[in-house]
Amino acid sequence: xITIIDYGAGNLFSVQNALNYLGVENRISSRAEDIISxxxxxxxxxxxxxxxxxxxxxxxxxxxxxxxxKLKPLMGICLGMQMLFDKSYEFGExxxxxxxxxxxxxxHPEDDLVIPHIGWNALEKNEPxxxxxxxxxxxxxxxxxxxxxxxxxxxxxxxxxYGMKVPAxxxxxxxYGCQFHPEKSxxxxxxxxxxxxxx
Amino acid sequence: xxxxxxxxxxxxxxxxxxxxINFVGIKEVGDPVECxxxxxxxxxxxxxxxxxxxxxxxxxxxxxVVRRTAQRVFVPLTVGGGIxxxxxxxxxxxxxxxxxxxxxxxxxNPQLIKDAAEIFGSQCVVVAIDAKKKGDSWTVVVNxxxxxxxxxxxxxxxxxxxxxxxxxxxxxxxxxxxxTGFDIELLNAVCDAVxxxxxxxxxxxxxxxxxxxxxxxxxxxxxxxxxxHYKELTVSQVKEHLEENNIPVRRVD
Numbered sequence: 001x002i003t004i005i006d007y008g009a010g011n012l013f014s015v016q017n018a019l020n021y022l023g024v025e026n027r028i029s030s031r032a033e034d035i036i037s038x039x040x041x042x043x044x045x046x047x048x049x050x051x052x053x054x055x056x057x058x059x060x061x062x063x064x065x066x067x068x069x070k071l072k073p074l075m076g077i078c079l080g081m082q083m084l085f086d087k088s089y090e091f092g093e094x095x096x097x098x099x100x101x102x103x104x105x106x107x108h109p110e111d112d113l114v115i116p117h118i119g120w121n122a123l124e125k126n127e128p129x130x131x132x133x134x135x136x137x138x139x140x141x142x143x144x145x146x147x148x149x150x151x152x153x154x155x156x157x158x159x160x161x162y163g164m165k166v167p168a169x170x171x172x173x174x175x176y177g178c179q180f181h182p183e184k185s186x187x188x189x190x191x192x193x194x195x196x197x198x199x
Numbered sequence: 200x201x202x203x204x205x206x207x208x209x210x211x212x213x214x215x216x217x218x219x220i221n222f223v224g225i226k227e228v229g230d231p232v233e234c235x236x237x238x239x240x241x242x243x244x245x246x247x248x249x250x251x252x253x254x255x256x257x258x259x260x261x262x263x264v265v266r267r268t269a270q271r272v273f274v275p276l277t278v279g280g281g282i283x284x285x286x287x288x289x290x291x292x293x294x295x296x297x298x299x300x301x302x303x304x305x306x307x308n309p310q311l312i313k314d315a316a317e318i319f320g321s322q323c324v325v326v327a328i329d330a331k332k333k334g335d336s337w338t339v340v341v342n343x344x345x346x347x348x349x350x351x352x353x354x355x356x357x358x359x360x361x362x363x364x365x366x367x368x369x370x371x372x373x374x375x376x377x378x379t380g381f382d383i384e385l386l387n388a389v390c391d392a393v394x395x396x397x398x399x400x401x402x403x404x405x406x407x408x409x410x411x412x413x414x415x416x417x418x419x420x421x422x423x424x425x426x427x428h429y430k431e432l433t434v435s436q437v438k439e440h441l442e443e444n445n446i447p448v449r450r451v452d
Contacts, residue, residue, distance in 0.1 A: 013269070013293075013295060014269065014295065014297075017269050017270045017273075017295070018273055020270065021270065021271065021273070046320070047320070114394050114395065114396075116321075116322060116365075117201075118322055118365070118366075118396065119201040119202065119204065119396070119419065120201065120202040120204065120244055120449045121200070121201055121202070122200070122202070122447075140202055140449035142274070142275060144322045161200055162200075162201070183273060184273060184274060184275050184297065185273065185274075186239070186273055186274050186449075186451060187273075187451060189273060190273060
């Protein structure tokens with residue numbers, strides 16, 4: 001059973017649609033007991049970092065997620081991925097979940113590229129990762145974001161190139177984070193989600 | 200590097216695709232969900248539904264179409280046609296749309312762009328502009344080109360960006376349906392005026408028209424309806440052609 005964590009900010013139904021399509025048992029929930037009893041967790045997120053952390057706190061879920069992430073696989077998606085890091089500089093400085101070492105900062109791409117980074121970009125593999133089984137070098141996934149993780153290369157399973165090296169898939173221990181939207185990334189995204197479900 | 204996007208557009212009325220479609224292997228001809236699945240299999244980077252339902256009662260069916268499509272197709276979905284309020288945005292986004300496009304309602308009430316961008320984020324607000332040549336510039340037209348709003352199309356694109364539009368869907372009413380190629384001059388004028396992505400629409404008839412639009416303009420995406428509807432070209436053929444011309448595209452095969 002995968003619990004998709006509902007704290008008021010997220011593309012919950014798109015993620016659920018993808019899991020249903022893959023035939024994976026799942027539920028959307030904001031209850032701590034559903035996070036504790038799940039085999040795996042997905043933390044979605046859309047919007048601004050401080051608001052999302054605040055909502056997570058107000059839902060009383062911050063500590064339980066931190067504890068459970070040591071015990072079972074957790075995948076953060078988009079803003080949910082950024083929340084896995086130590087802190088973000090979006091609208092000031094806000095502490096994150098601290099599950100992957102690093103920070104989240106505004107992108108500074110070269111070549112006068114536009115922020116936000118929206119569209120299909122190619123994955124460049126970096127460190128080996130089980131989530132990339134069956135995914136080829138250069139396969140495209142769908143991004144929508146303005147901030148990006150700043151983290152050691154050893155935590156990055158794949159980058160993409162947008163006038164800078166953008167961490168696209170990050171991992172540390174049982175924790176995984178997709179800056180892109182696997183639930184909107186066609187077959188490649190479904191493969192990555194399926195790999196996560198089968199860890 | 201970002202891939203250039205190819206976006207097939209489906210015209211939907213009362214929950215059915217209205218243009219005659221003849222996809223091989225599709226049982227229920229005219230079902231938008233099945234058509235979207237077919238385009239997805241061909242490698243469409245995004246699916247666009249244009250709701251041309253005239254009646255209020257028929258509009259609920261579009262929400263159902265979007266909901267059912269989002270359960271089977273995992274690429275971004277854009278829905279346009281008759282969107283006139285923040286509530287329309289909310290309903291479609293909740294049912295599974297990733298972006299909503301506004302056209303005449305935004306011309307008549309530009310605040311709608313700002314309101315929607317502030318509530319839902321710019322990334323889901325697409326402003327569709329139908330432009331027609333008038334003297335040395337272009338004017339904004341609505342109702343399928345029947346009404347001239349007497350607004351300069353380039354200025355309107357700039358204003359839409361300022362108000363928070365995430366993308367411009369630019370249709371040339373001079374080339375639409377002509378199959379003589381995209382309106383390069385109009386596209387360049389708009390691409391030079393805004394920083395947000397511009398989707399080229401109207402006029403494509405051959406593979407070369409797709410490579411031309413990406414070689415001669417900064418357009419981020421190209422949209423086509425009947426060309427794909429009538430299977431004159433498939434999305435995969437277009438992408439193969441673009442790849443041969445060193446234009447970055449996402450291939451699914």
